[in-house]
Amino acid sequence: EAQVTQNPRYLITVTGKKLTVTCSQNMNHEYMSWYRQDPGLGLRQIYYSMNVEVTDKGDVPEGYKVSRKEKRNFPLILESPSPNQTSLYFCASSPLPSKETDTQYFGPGTRLTVL
Amino acid sequence: GEDVEQSLFLSVREGDSSVINCTYTDSSSTYLYWYKQEPGAGLQLLTYIFSNMDMKQDQRLTVLLNKKDKHLSLRIADTQTGDSAIYFCAEETGANNLFFGTGTRLTVIP
Numbered sequence: 001e002a003q004v005t006q007n008p009r010y011l012i013t014v015t016g017k018k019l020t021v022t023c024s025q026n027m028n029h030e031y032m033s034w035y036r037q038d039p040g041l042g043l044r045q046i047y048y049s050m051n052v053e054v055t056d057k058g059d060v061p062e063g064y065k066v067s068r069k070e071k072r073n074f075p076l077i078l079e080s081p082s083p084n085q086t087s088l089y090f091c092a093s094s095p096l097p098s099k100e101t102d103t104q105y106f107g108p109g110t111r112l113t114v115l
Numbered sequence: 116g117e118d119v120e121q122s123l124f125l126s127v128r129e130g131d132s133s134v135i136n137c138t139y140t141d142s143s144s145t146y147l148y149w150y151k152q153e154p155g156a157g158l159q160l161l162t163y164i165f166s167n168m169d170m171k172q173d174q175r176l177t178v179l180l181n182k183k184d185k186h187l188s189l190r191i192a193d194t195q196t197g198d199s200a201i202y203f204c205a206e207e208t209g210a211n212n213l214f215f216g217t218g219t220r221l222t223v224i225p
Contacts, residue, residue, distance in 0.1 A: 035158065037213050042148050042160035043205070088213060092158075106215050 002027045006091050006107035013081055014115050021076045021110050023091030029105075031094045032074040033058070034066065036087040037109075043090065049074055081114040088112075119206050121216035128224050133191040135219045137204035140185060146207040147180060149189045152218070153200045161189070161202075191221075199223045 004025045013019055025032065033048040035058075045058030049068040063085055065077040074093075078085060091107040118140040127133045139147070144166050150158040164171045164178045164187075171178045177190040187204055201218040208214070 037207075039146065039207065042146075042163055043150060043158050043213070044160075045158065090213070109213065 004107040012113045023074045025093040029093040035090045119216040121219045126222045133194045135189045137187040139206045148205040150203040
């Protein structure tokens with residue numbers, strides 16, 4: 001079954017404690033992306049990756065890091081989380097964007113609370 | 116999970132109006148969103164509507180919400196070739212969960 005998985009689904013942590021949210025897709029997609037979703041603000045892109053070892057900043061990258069060492073995985077790293085990073089996070093993947101790009105596939109979301 | 120459904124494809128002629136429809140199942144929705152995805156780009160928030168509203172207009176975009184039927188639509192007036200993209204509706208529930216539709220690919224024919 002084609003899918004995007006994220007772990008953990010729920011996480012409560014404290015300020016300053018490094019954490020990683022994993023994202024994995026089994027569709028051999030080149031393009032992967034992280035978004036955060038906040039009430040009334042909709043979805044905002046944090047980072048994206050066009051392929052292995054190719055990553056770039058989205059609209060709200062501050063306080064986040066990503067890596068793309070393998071095609072299937074795109075972890076989101078918060079080196080020193082702060083309460084303003086409390087949010088709902090979505091990972092998404094799609095084939096390499098082209099003129100006729102396919103739809104994006106979304107993970108189930110990770111709800112992060114930073115105390 | 117909740118069910119958010121959209122038709123997969125829509126084609127319109129340049130200059131006509133486009134109407135993209137979305138149905139959802141959770142009656143505790145707070146916000147409903149429309150996103151646009153262009154080739155090579157991430158999702159772009161187009162507009163949103165709070166669940167106690169039934170209409171919102173923003174330039175060429177009109178959002179209609181029928182909460183009784185759990186039906187949301189996005190109307191694009193005077194559709195242009197630059198509007199060709201995939202449009203996602205998303206429902207935010209009272210628990211701050213977000214559920215996406217499958218996306219509707221809009222093709223604008225010159």
